[in-house]
Amino acid sequence: MTRSAAATRHFTARAKSGPPPDSPPPKPEPRPAPWWQHVLLPLVVLGIGGLVVWIVAAGGPPASTSLSYSDLVANVTAGKVASVTIGGDGSVTGTYKTGGAFTSQLPTALGTGQFGQLLQARHVRVEATAGGGSTWITILSFLPFMVIIGLMWWAARAAGRTMTAGGGLGAGTFGRSKAKLIDAQRPRTRFADVAGYDGVKQEVSEIVDFLRQPERYAAAGARGPRGVIMVGPPGTGKTLLARAVAGQAEVPFFSVTGSAFVEMFVGVGASRVRDLFEEARKRAPAIIFIDEIDAIGSRRSVQPTGGHEEREQTLNQLLAEMDGFDERSGIVVLAATNRPETLDAALLRPGRFDRQVTVPLPNQAERAAILAVHVKGKHLAPEIELGTIARATPGFSGADLANLVNEGAINAVRDGRTTITAADLDAARDRVLLGRRETSNALLPEERRAVAVHESGHALLATLCEHADPVAKVTILPAGVALGVTEQLPEAERHLYSEGYLHDLLAVRLGGRAAELVVFGEGSTGAASDLAGATQIAIRMVREFGLSAALGPVGYSDGDGAAAELGDVGVSPVRWAYSEQTQQKIDLEVSRLLRSAEERAVQLLRDHRTALDRLAERLIEAETVDGDAVLAALADPVPAGEKSLV
Structure with missing residues (x-):
């Protein structure tokens, strides 16, 4: 399996200072309340609740016995009952003539007519109520709700005091912005701390100049930038550049991610956007940095539903806040994303994000400067x-x-x-x-020989082809999913690839499979990744680069303005925007390019079979060789009597 350090990265997985003089003095932060104040209120609420329960229990009716309906009728007939109270639900409470109380229940199916006549005949005093339960019981039923409301009120007050004292977020700050404020004394990053990217730093330096000397722009009638969005692959230092802008301008820096605005409750994100800009206006001039803005700035749908509605309300509020900027407010919004194609057009129009700065992968000189920092x-x-x-x-x-x-x-x-x-x-x-070197993954003898032949084919083709990058190292030690590796280092960093380079690249990709065919007479599964990479390159040669005589100068790209680097294998399948006949021509041309590259690789290795065998033997013995060993295998004569590898 070949891995050119240039081709692999391009063809597979990628592509302290005080406050400003005009700022108001910082307000003294209030001291947090003592801890006992946070404990006293819930204890008082719980104590009052317990007291009410005890009063209700102590002031209720006296203890009574429960009687069945038959016993109740018997006691009334015997003249033992002094008075009864009949509830609307058929419940009966009464007292005896000798003292004491009782309770019972009338059977609703039998009615109360005969029982009422019996009570009149025995001269029992009768009272009636509309419903059961006393006033205390009714009050007691509302006690849990009163306790819950009291606890919620206390929690909200405590959360508000905690936030004022500089504490963390609480229940009372659900709609508050989650932006992390880094005051002017804290962002110590300067442009000198960012290695390379001179062009990018020059472009964003106008933001620093605008925040430091806004009167210069006002004198010329110019308006400073309101928003700058930085676009680039992950890990290129977009957040570091934003911090460097704030540090260079010596202004407060609000840092927040796009996902911090999105919640499951509709309206919370918009509330957090309003709170963020309100806090920034209080500390102006200031910089607001929104990382991964595509989380809230994606294109709005026609019929928003669910979580999309919350995201779009958040985006609408962000658009409204950026429209409401006062040109003299001194607030600049920086944003970063690696998916600019998904952003809403209203977000990118002039007056909101005025500039789009591309932060690309560093070139060779910039990589050396970055390494010197690390x-x-x-x-x-x-x-x-x-x-x-x-x-x-x-x-x-x-x-x-x-x-x-x-x-x-x-x-x-x-x-x-x-x-x-x-x-x-x-x-x-x-x-x-x-990936990690698998020292325990020992290959069988025949597998070591096959891997040695495979990698020797890659190395020899890379050396024999005119436009291929020179070989730096060849190894048959397994690492990650690769059983062997052929590394190539470019003499210069390319930005344009000629047709000859691409044809040589296809031959080098298929050199491992060609060596297996020459030596063993058959291929193996070890060339799977090589075939996938070569096929992707051939497809782009035919579809996008117009390097096919059958199709001519026609490009069928996927329509993505930020297309992946040459040979990206991990890109998703594209939607064909052409007929089936054109697809058949593309398939035939791709197959022709791959077969031609394989035939060329096989012929070159047959012409240098001795060098192939000699390099494979050296790999089996040493496991890892450098590029000089490949050149030596091509130059050194084979000693007399030396047998072929197979």
């Missing part, structure tokens, strides 16, 4: 050259380079050293690109 404070071996590492890491973002240096330091610690060597960084690069 290796500060670390012990490096004298042989390490940051320029060489930068050349070997095309397509790496700033975050990837930071991870590379960290993995190299971890590898040195694992070996009991404090000095990072070039081998540590080389192993870290393989770890980042391929």
Whole structure:
């Protein structure tokens, strides 16, 4: 499996200072309330509730006995009952002539006529009520609700005091903004701390100038930028640049992510947007930074429902707030996203986000500058050259380079050293690109031979093809899902790929399979990833680059303005915008390109069969060789009597 350091990154997975002089003095923050005040109120509420329950229990009716209807009739007939009270639900309470009370229940099916006549005949005093239960019982039934309301009121008051005292969020701040405020004393990041990206820093430096000297723009009749959206792949340092702008301008910095506005309750996100801009106006001039703005700024649908309605209300409020900016308010909104194609058009129009700044992947010189920042404070071996590492890491973002240096330091610690060597960084690069080295994944002898032949084919084709990148290292040690790797390092970083380079790239991709066909007479499953990558390149040559004589200069792209880098394998299938006949022509042309590349690779390896066998034998013995070994295999003669590999 071949992996060109240029082609793989491009063809597979990618592509303190005080407050400003005009600002008001900070308001003293009130001291938080003592802890006993937070405990006293719930104790008082619970005490009152318990007291009410005790009063109700103590002031209720006297203890009584329960009688059946038959016993009740018998007692009335015997003249023992002095008075009865009949409730509307048929309940009976009464007292005896000798003292004492009783309760009973009239059977509703029998009626109360005969029982009433019996009571009149025995001269029993009769009373009636509209319903059961006393006033105290009614009051007692509302007690739980009163306790709950009291506790909620106390919680809201406590949360409000906590927020005023600078505490965390509570129940009373559900609609408050979750933006993290970094005052002017805290953002110490400056443009000098951001390596590379001179063009980007020059473009955003006008924001700093506007926040520091707005009168210059007013004198010329110019309006400062209201919003700047930074677009670029993940890990390129968009958030770092936003912090550097705030640090350079020495203004408060509000940082919040787009997902912090979205909640399951409709209207909460819009409330948080209003609160965020209100807080920013109080501390103006200030910078509001919204990371991952595509979480709330995606295109609005025609019929919003559910969570989409909440997101669109949040977006509408953001649009309204940016429209309501006072040009003299000194508030600038910065945003970052890696999906600009999904943003709503109303968000990108002039007057809201006036500028769109692209933060691309760093070039070779910028990667060297970024590496110099990340290796500060670390012990490096004298042989390490940051320029060489930068050349070997095309397509790496700033975050990837930071991870590379960290993995190299971890590898040195694992070996009991404090000095990072070039081998540590080389192993870290393989770890980042391929995965962890599987030392326990021992290959069978025949598998080692097959992998050696496969990687030898890649290495020889990369050396024999005119436009291919030179070979840096070949190994048959398994790492991640790859059983072997052929690494190529470009002599210069390309931005344009010629047709000859693409044809050579196809031949190198299929060199491993071609070596298996030449040596063993059959292919294997080890070429699966090579075939997938080569097929993607051939498809784009035919569909997008117009490099097919059968179709001519016609491009059938997927319509994505931010198309993936050349050879991206992980892109989703596109929707064909052409007829089935055109699709058949595309399939035939792709197949023709791949067959032609394979035939060319097979012929070159047959012409250099001795070099193929010799390089494979060296790989079996040493497991890892450099590019000089490949050149030596092509130049050194085969000793007399030396047998072929197979």
